[in-house]
Amino acid sequence: MAEMTLRVNGSVRELDVDPRTSLLDLLRERLGLTGTKKGCDHGQCGACTVLLDGRRANACLALAVACDGSEVTTVEGLGGAADGDEPHPLQTAFVERDAFQCGYCTPGQLCSAAGMLAEGGPSAVTHDLTDDPPLTPEEIRERMSGNLCRCGAYVNIVAAIQEAAR
Known part of the structure; x- marks a missing residue:
């Protein structure tokens, strides 16, 4: 397991993560942010697109541990309707x-x-x-x-x- 910190939709999250976990799986399975979708799981469809430090990224291709210290914005964090x-x-x-x-x-x-x-x-x-x-x-x-x-x-x-x- 690897310790990491992410700021997700404005909230700091400190996590222990298996180094093989994708950012997509971390968001959906560990953090319950299911707005980000798993489509192809190969970076070809864009269903898992999130903003990583303000830039577009396919969350299925990013290892969560490689995002340590980053700011992640999902669809849940785009608008404040909730x-x-x-x-x-x-x-x-x-x-x-x-x-x-x-x-x-x-x-x-x-x-x-x-x-x-x-x-x-x-x-x-x-x-x-x-x-x-x-x-x-x-x-x-x-x-x-x-x-x-x-x-x-x-x-x-x-x-x-x-x-x-x-």
């Missing part, structure tokens, strides 16, 4: 734009979108790589390409992200 605070603007836009069907990918989509909006800068489809381009549907699709939606709600996901970006 605490009586307002939901995150992305959460509101996803509801208003009907940007989900079955909802399984939604937590990963929300965390990825929050990270993407904070990142800025060019992407692989940006024509001028010295520019910080506007978030066109093409830019959003490219930047969110690591998150799959089996239901095909991409049109509404892109529209929701554009709305929240405004």
Whole structure:
């Protein structure tokens, strides 16, 4: 077992963890944060996307012990609706734009979108790589390409992200 400390959704957690435990399994099984979903468990679908020190990360690929001292934000930590605070603007836009069907990918989509909006800068489809381009549907699709939606709600996901970006 390895001792580690994480700040998860603003709360410091001191844990003894098997060094083979993924961040995803730690969040779901030890901390009860089941909003983060296990999809492929191979880093290919994005259902497990969380913010790790403010950057998007596939929690299924990160060993928990490698995250010692890090700040982790899950979908439960994005908005404060559970605490009586307002939901995150992305959460509101996803509801208003009907940007989900079955909802399984939604937590990963929300965390990825929050990270993407904070990142800025060019992407692989940006024509001028010295520019910080506007978030066109093409830019959003490219930047969110690591998150799959089996239901095909991409049109509404892109529209929701554009709305929240405004």
